[in-house]
Amino acid sequence: MTWRPCTGAAVALLPWLALPAPLLAQNANWPVYHGNDEHTHYTTLSQITPANVKRLTVAWTFDTKDAFPGSEMQANPIIIDGVLYATTPKLQVFALDAATGKQRWRFDPQHGAPPTSRIRHRGVIVTGDRVLFNYRNRLYALDRRTGRPIPTFGDSGWVDLRQGLGRPIEGLSVSASTPGVVFEDLLIMGSTVPEQLPSAPGDIRAFDINTGALRWSFHTIPHPGEFGYDTWPPDAWRIAGGANAWAGVTIDAARGLVFAATGSASYDFYGANRLGDNLYANSVIALDARTGQRRWHHQVLKHDLWDRDLPAAPILVTVQRGGKAVDAVAQITKTGHTFLFDRVTGTPLFPLEEVRMPHQALDGEQTSPTQRFPVSPPPFARQQLTKNDLTRRTPAAHRAALKTFTEYNTPHPYTAPNTKGIIIYPGVDGGGEWGGPAFDPKTGLMYVNSNEMAWLLKLVPRSDASLYSANCAGCHGEDRKGTAIGPSLLDIATRRSREQLLQMVREGTGRMPGFGAAMDGGAINDLVNYLVTGKDETKAKAASAPNPYALPYRTAYFDIFLDHEGYPGVKTPWGTLNAIDLTRGTMAWSIPFGEYPRLAAKGIRNTGTDSYGGAIVTENGLLIIAATTYDNKIRAFDKSNGKLLWEATLPFAGNATPSTYMVNGKQYLVIACGGGKNGAPSGGVYVAFALP
Template sequence: MDVNNPGKLGKLWLKLVAAVTALAGIYFLAGGAWLAGIGGSWYFLIAGILLLGSGVLMFRRRLAGAVLFGITLVYTAVWALWDVGLQFWPLFSRVFAPAAGAVLIAFTVPLLTSRVGIRRGAFVSGCVLLVAVIAAFISSFQPKGIIRNTDEAVVSKALPETDPHASQADWPAWSGDNKGSRFSSLSDITPANVKDLKVAWTAHTGEAVIPDKGDAEDQNTPLQIGDSLYVCTAYTSLISYDIDSGKEKWRYKAGLGNSTYQRCRGIGYFDATTAKNVAEPGSAIDASVSPQRLFFPTGDGRLVAIDAHTGKPAANFGNNGVVDLKIGMGEVKPGYYQQSSSPLVAGNLVIVGGRVVDNFETNEPPGVVRAYNAVTGDLVWAWDPGNPKVTREPLSPEGYTRGTPNVWVGMSYDADLGLVYLPTGNATPDFYAGERTEADDKYGSSIVAVKVSTGRPAWSFQTVHHDVWDFDVTGTPVLYDVKNDDGTVTPVLAETSKTGMIYLLDRRNGKPVAPIEEKPVPQGNVPGERYSPTQPYSTGMPGIGNETLTESDMWGATPFDQLMCRIRFKSSRYDGIFTPPGLDTALQYPGSLGGLNWGGASVDPTTDLLYVNDLRLGLYHYLVPAKDIPAGLGSSEGMGIVVQKGLPYGSMRQRLMSPLGVPCQAPPFGTLSAINLKTHKLVWQVPVGTVQDTGPLGIPVGLQMPLGMPTLGPTLTTRSGLLFFAGTQDFYLRAFNSHNGEEIWKSRLPVGSQSGPITYRSAKTGKQYVVIFAGGSPHSSERGDDIIAYSLP
């Protein structure tokens, strides 16, 4: 090629390369000056000067332009190593794009010089860089950041015959049992043969969620009892299927519920022939009408008892099978109250809390928890967090105490201790609490143990004091018996939180089993607000995705969006987990989405391992004076303006994302982790999920790069050493070796899933099935209505 006569195509190419380089330099120069001016890294400013000079020189067809780009690449590599060390994904985002650009420029050198030696050197350099770029790209398909603690040996022990799991072949509760275990003793499917799992049958609800039409998500974990599988839908239908064929047996339609928040995470099951009378010990239970029944919560605040065999309402429960949960609640605006998670069936009681519309206004419906007679629907007791004198019906014509902390996720029950464990949220609205009372704060963001016979509190433990972050206690409490080396047993409760902390308590009295320390936290200065001087840190258990971020932790798919993330970080106030909201922009990490969300945890009693999955999405937010919020603007739980009616401030919230729509902190954005409940140590942690079905600007990348994506949904563990999980942003049901976290099987789903896998054995065929409900992921517009059952051939 003649450098003096490159031709039209050569001239065009050179101008294009020069222009792109110069524009990148201008972007880096402007953004880098901004970043340096607010105390951030000087790298981008200096790189911007070098790139702009490189582009200008190449536009003038000077070889020095290519040399200057090479200097920029070397400078970038040295800075990146100094900034983040040898961490793959942070290095990838800093060096990959400049290296790819250097490859193009190296092959462009013949347009800049006729000297043969320089041309050859540039070609060799370009080839070496190309190989390095390709190698880095190939390496990106291998999981990074895997943690395996070699000091924590996983030893399986036999499951005692006295363990209730030992003979359980059904899945009769949301967690498989009332202890939040999500464990099955079935072991036909093993790490050795799980690769042979095939789809046995697929059924359809016929009620796929319509995207962008109301806030609806399919998040149901089915129940299975005998030869029936029970599934509830976001649009308030309850359906029974045959467990061996997927054939529909019956369907009950309870109405559309509400249009503001449509969920049915689970239902409850009651068998009057085996249940103990816990409300009136020693009394017989009338089992003459619908002795086996399902408790189905509806979106408009009703609790329906359904005959498990016929699908008809149980006539002797409430009013023709229905109890109106809005009775005693005072004013309940449409969509402001419902039971979205599974009712808890404890003996002959069905216990319900309720989800209220989060964040919208003060004086919202009460957070009362109530127990009803599972046969008659009569109210047995009520726990009103705002009034300890209430024992059943409200003592005021206005109803139970309004605006109190509510229980919107699953509860647990210890029949031996006679205690029900309630994970609470905080009194709404969330981000300004200056007007909360002491009673509002007493039980907010806590685990509260109440006596099953009376509903009176036995003890409580608060995970966040005066919560102004929406750090609800989100997971169903896991009740587990730790067998100590001296032969004694400690009955523990493991609770997950949006903070990424795991609290391990003695469930008899709420005392810490693993150390929890009160530590000083940053104080805010919002007029009218007050702040807790300390917060409880669970220092004795591993923290999951709640490290304190630095500017170097900022990430992006390219250096361009990483620069904007760094500017966002340095422009915001941030002092770790408990950075209080203010009138200025503050960062919250973990954000109010988690951390550890409603999927909770599972536990394997043969290994003492607790399994948790997380999502790592920060927020940036600030309070907005109410007078400055335009009329009609604002939402409740979504991003953007949160109104908080009745308070002097609303709140502006946005996810801490780059301009390309990827989280600002470095991957992983979601993991699976195993923690030993006996030693309190992290045993392993692996990133979970790829960018195959999501990506920058919401466009699916189509590549199985295992960055580890935000997760939402529960896990399932089995005695054979398997951990099943589907709550990723890509469309797969996966099986992991539960001892080391190795992914050993996956099956492509038609859409994503937020549901919990379950497993059971058919008495008719003897087969063990694994079932998942795939209704869609919140990060994709694709929706489905698929119930898929897997079995071995």
């Protein structure tokens, strides 16, 4: 993070932010998502030190009063010229005085209406006179001074992200959970699309910051004549979905390059309709930032069948090779691997090993014969689950875990999904997650928190007995009680109006696909009747036309591998915090990260937990991170060895990346406390810390 004092032009533009001249030099910004264009979470601010960090106290809190059951809040706040910009659990956008937490303005894209679903959102973009953010399919531009939509941007202040994808917009669900990047007069961004079918394609796009006009698109599902087209079936570009950069993109402004990391193709777990390697799914991609033309790519996982999206945007680092500095791109994975590429050429900077893969799969499926893995650095997550890796927390817990392990027998980490069930390990929530790594350019160390939990997956033949079974049970369960990827629908009629349900089924929402293109109006109406009444008297085949998105298998069970008391079924640690030397390709240190309060009260400490959100690394020796799901802590560690220096309890879990900034000569540390992950309580509070 660099010092960016207010300029005369900025003060003239925003007079309500004006400060006396002596204070201008005492302000430092957190100007973009994750602190800088490189996404390294690094700061040179030094008022908070390893020696005084234990004196941090709460400077202010801001309760959004916007949480609801199951909601999350993952924003990394932006702070510019003494003003903080962020979002609430219902995705209202606000501006605060960054020194006091007092609200200046607030914008509600729903105009008071209740949310139709849980929203995951990681913040906003502040550039020039505007604040850019996404709500569902709408990309808004707000006036930075007032929070009102800018009428000259798009259609009276917003652009429809469903447009320009080469598909009819009816039934498309397209949003963006992670802020994009600004380069010259372009906003470059990825998108969030459903992981079930039907799904939109994951095009990476650039929009004119001033007008909202689409300037270029890169097709992550290649069109005819484009490189990679032959890695899909011929018609895939018309109907396939996913391969989207949902975790954001990273800009090298000096070189005019933008880097993206993509997710898997839809549907995640069965790919008979997408035979081939499926470029550019699960890939690191370098594009010309002005034109969107491909410069280089590396596919990390071919024909993904395990939901192993690349979980965070690439970070830009500099490492030593043969005594020379080499600019590079580092990419973490859900499997706990770290790929390192030359930034200009895409050449791997550590050797890759080609490994033979199992070939058994369900009818119609064809797995990739091989996958490539870096020889160095070592993975920051365990790679295969055996009987010796099952929990020993109690004898009863071990017996329960062994029973599940035996039922879901998985001889190889890349066993293809099947109807008997498999264990995905590392799980679909990592290894690495969307918080992404932090990098210290002074030492060459990269810091990443890792989840160490297995997941269970079982497929079943897709039933055509009812509309619900054919289209909804894979996410929400055959009994409508919900799963890890879809909430319970048992009482949905008490929480949503019939009109809202019709809209959700027709248009989709977030990761849920819209069925407007796959079902006629009568079928959608019949499906909503079932959700409201619980009585399903229709047959899928009778109610809907032939469906090009239909697959012969769907998800029957998909959830975390837990013991009989709800704790992970594997040995501790269940979460770690790691330091990796990117020059040497070695692990510098690794510690358990997080606790379960109920176990800690019994003396079972340092178990580790799952964590979501990243760390800040400071030039003067600190690694600061919240992220842990159940203990509601924010912590500061000695970055050289992982020694705990300070911790504080938050009102809710801080499943987000903190920001640090300076106003009027005082350094602050702020974290969004939203909770809501994996059954944890939901909240909507921002907490800022400072020295007394």
